């Protein structure tokens with residue numbers, strides 16, 4: 001897939017993360033895209049409204065995906081996320097067997113936005129490092145400078 005395609009999906013992810021914020025959750029979103037480019041699942045963060053500490057967009061998406069699709073199929077899918085997956089979400093992607101991750105802004109960039117906000121004590125650990133400790137080659141694509149402004153806008157005024 002081309003960068004143009006990635007950017008198109010990431011723009012949809014921005015809308016999903018806006019909806020998560022509007023629903024009272026933290027401003028994160030994720031998509032599962034199938035081998036033919038179809039959007040199979042969309043998921044916003046649910047941490048706050050569901051009172052679920054693992055309710056990150058990506059982990060929640062992986063929980064749903066693993067109930068619907070088999071691992072062989074998921075290896076040919078891609079998970080798109082507004083922000084680079086944290087160590088927990090990278091773990092769910094790894095165990096859930098999605099073969100490709102595409103993200104908008106890096107975890108380091110997120111840390112600049114959240115600072116030491118207690119609601120999101122950002123883990124400053126690149127997902128590439130988490131995957132590199134594993135036994136299969138998860139492909140990681142990102143960050144996309146083109147999306148920085150739109151993603152930062154969804155976070156504006158959220159973190160204190």
Ligand SMILES: Nc1ccnc(=O)[nH]1
Nearest residue numbers: 028045056057083084
């Ligand atoms: N990448 C993310 C960081 C924090 N929360 C999320 O849902 N997603």
